[in-house]
Amino acid sequence: MIIQILAIVFALFAISRTYLRLREGKLKVSQFVFWVVLWLGVVVLAFIPQTASYVSVYLGISRPIDAVIYGSIVLLFYLIFRLYVMLSDIEKTITQLVTDLALRKKK
Amino acid sequence: MKTMIIIAAYNEEKAIGDVLKDLRDHDYKDVVVVDDGSSDNTAEAAKEAHVVRHAINRGQGAALRTGLQYALDHGADIIVTFDADGQHQAKDLPKLVDPIKEGKVKAVLGSRFIGGLTKMPWKRKLLLKGSIIVQYLFYGIKLTDAHSGLRALHKDAASKIDIRSDGMAHSHEFAEQIHKHKITFKEAPIDVRYTEYTMSKGHGSFSQAFKVLFAMLKDKFVK
Numbered sequence: 001m002i003i004q005i006l007a008i009v010f011a012l013f014a015i016s017r018t019y020l021r022l023r024e025g026k027l028k029v030s031q032f033v034f035w036v037v038l039w040l041g042v043v044v045l046a047f048i049p050q051t052a053s054y055v056s057v058y059l060g061i062s063r064p065i066d067a068v069i070y071g072s073i074v075l076l077f078y079l080i081f082r083l084y085v086m087l088s089d090i091e092k093t094i095t096q097l098v099t100d101l102a103l104r105k106k107k
Numbered sequence: 108m109k110t111m112i113i114i115a116a117y118n119e120e121k122a123i124g125d126v127l128k129d130l131r132d133h134d135y136k137d138v139v140v141v142d143d144g145s146s147d148n149t150a151e152a153a154k155e156a157h158v159v160r161h162a163i164n165r166g167q168g169a170a171l172r173t174g175l176q177y178a179l180d181h182g183a184d185i186i187v188t189f190d191a192d193g194q195h196q197a198k199d200l201p202k203l204v205d206p207i208k209e210g211k212v213k214a215v216l217g218s219r220f221i222g223g224l225t226k227m228p229w230k231r232k233l234l235l236k237g238s239i240i241v242q243y244l245f246y247g248i249k250l251t252d253a254h255s256g257l258r259a260l261h262k263d264a265a266s267k268i269d270i271r272s273d274g275m276a277h278s279h280e281f282a283e284q285i286h287k288h289k290i291t292f293k294e295a296p297i298d299v300r301y302t303e304y305t306m307s308k309g310h311g312s313f314s315q316a317f318k319v320l321f322a323m324l325k326d327k328f329v330k
């Protein structure tokens with residue numbers, strides 16, 4: 001029972017944070033939907049653990065918990081990759097700015 | 108034809124003065140030093156040249172890109188990239204510049220492995236030979252030296268070359284883009300001096316090699 005309460009409290013907390021960021025205009029609607037679906041998924045898993053078995057049977061993974069862990073790892077990798085791409089873009093922008101500034105000052 | 112020398116310098120106050128003197132003694136007057144956000148007095152030590160300052164350190168590739176842009180903006184016909192730490196020598200420059208002046212090629216890359224002029228520590232030799240192979244596998248261009256920082260470019264070639272990575276992978280990028288844009292080129296023997304000072308800068312160490320390899324992979328697979 002405790003795990004259900006924890007899951008729902010944490011999910012609600014996370015969703016409220018996400019909503020605040022959406023309102024501040026720092027998140028796109030699509031990103032907001034992504035996070036809400038993700039946290040709702042966590043709540044569903046906490047209340048109806050059998051959903052994991054459906055998924056694991058469907059994927060041919062014998063233990064449901066393994067399916068959950070594999071899924072989480074894939075998701076984490078994807079998020080890290082996105083972060084990495086974003087960081088690269090920021091680095092590129094900084095360099096472009098530094099170059100432009102340096103050349104402008106010289107002129 | 109106006110020849111411009113560009114030097115990317117990061118914390119080179121000790122060496123840059125001698126490098127500029129060597130160039131001056133050989134009558135190269137248009138020299139641009141890109142001070143890549145040094146925390147020492149590199150800009151002051153280089154004041155006899157044109158100095159362009161990066162507000163913060165962005166890496167050698169970024170500094171070279173700034174230098175190339177500066178040279179193109181200021182009407183250079185031939186652009187030479189030269190190291191700031193004193194390992195390159197002005198006496199080698201005619202071998203790089205003349206073939207472009209004579210209209211034979213659009214780019215000349217310095218090579219430490221032809222002509223037998225350069226003596227180098229075996230570890231560095233091993234790394235460099237390795238990177239020649241990597242370069243061939245990645246970009247399909249076969250050079251005798253993959254990592255020489257001494258090169259000359261005609262302005263037509265320089266304006267086509269776009270260096271994307273900020274760090275040390277720029278040698279590969281030059282090679283890649285010369286290949287891609289079908290820029291005519293040749294290699295010329297150069298004499299590179301390895302001193303305790305140049306070695307202390309850590310270029311050519313294994314960790315650096317991995318950084319370069321990683322940057323190449325990133326550039327290949329993450330746009």
